[in-house]
Ligand SMILES: CC(C)(COP(=O)(O)OP(=O)(O)OC[C@H]1O[C@@H](n2cnc3c(N)ncnc32)[C@H](O)[C@@H]1O)[C@@H](O)C(=O)NCCC(=O)NCCS
């Protein structure tokens with residue numbers, strides 16, 4: 001199993017698509033986290049803590065508002081993680097088992113920004129870190145999500161340092177060029193670490 005981490009906005013999801021195009025089954029931890037926020041018992045617990053301010057007009061939880069709360073205060077982030085991590089971990093385990101049991105799946109990719117912080121490092125056989133210059137990441141995040149530098153910095157402060165993560169990675173994929181350039185780097189990683197024709201990682 002391959003782990004995918006990286007600098008925020010560097011292109012993890014984009015790299016995940018590159019892996020998927022080469023036979024990898026991607027498990028997207030951010031998406032599982034979003035599913036967690038749709039579970040009635042989790043919604044109730046978070047509303048009890050933060051009130052109506054985190055609820056949008058359509059009744060769903062406002063992730064942007066929750067992000068403002070938890071990335072400004074370590075205690076609040078901890079409260080959110082305690083509430084959602086059991087669900088995310090359960091779902092990830094189920095999806096990993098299903099993918100590993102599927103003979104059509106060449107290898108499994110766990111795309112999880114906080115993979116190391118969550119203690120999932122031992123689950124993976126090879127770890128790729130996606131990187132890009134900060135200015136480039138800021139531009140991409142502004143275009144994709146409307147985030148500014150304050151939001152990026154707040155999230156960065158909630159994670160291990162780039163140096164600590166890179167030190168644990170087998171490879172750094174530098175996503176400062178075209179998507180084709182990133183695909184070529186992913187292809188080299190797959191050739192080196194994912195024996196897709198033989199033993200499955
Ligand atoms: C705080 C929430 C509501 C913000 O939602 P939003 O749609 O704005 O961001 P999204 O979930 O797409 O995450 C985007 C990026 O934020 C960073 N991030 C998210 N959660 C965390 C966290 N707990 N710690 C550090 N960074 C985080 C990651 O780099 C992630 O890739 C959401 O991220 C959340 O519920 N987080 C807690 C669950 C979690 O840790 N998920 C990460 C994968 S396990």
Ligand SMILES: Nc1ncnc2c1ncn2[C@@H]1O[C@H](COP(=O)(O)OP(=O)(O)OP(=O)(O)O)[C@@H](O)[C@H]1O
Pocket residue numbers: 006007008009010011012013014015030113140141143144175176177178179182
């Ligand atoms: N090589 C590239 N060229 C141009 N745009 C890119 C490239 N790679 C990624 N992008 C764009 O940059 C934005 C951020 O990429 P992506 O969503 O893959 O990052 P991420 O690391 O998954 O983000 P997050 O840390 O928020 O989970 C996206 O809109 C994506 O389409």
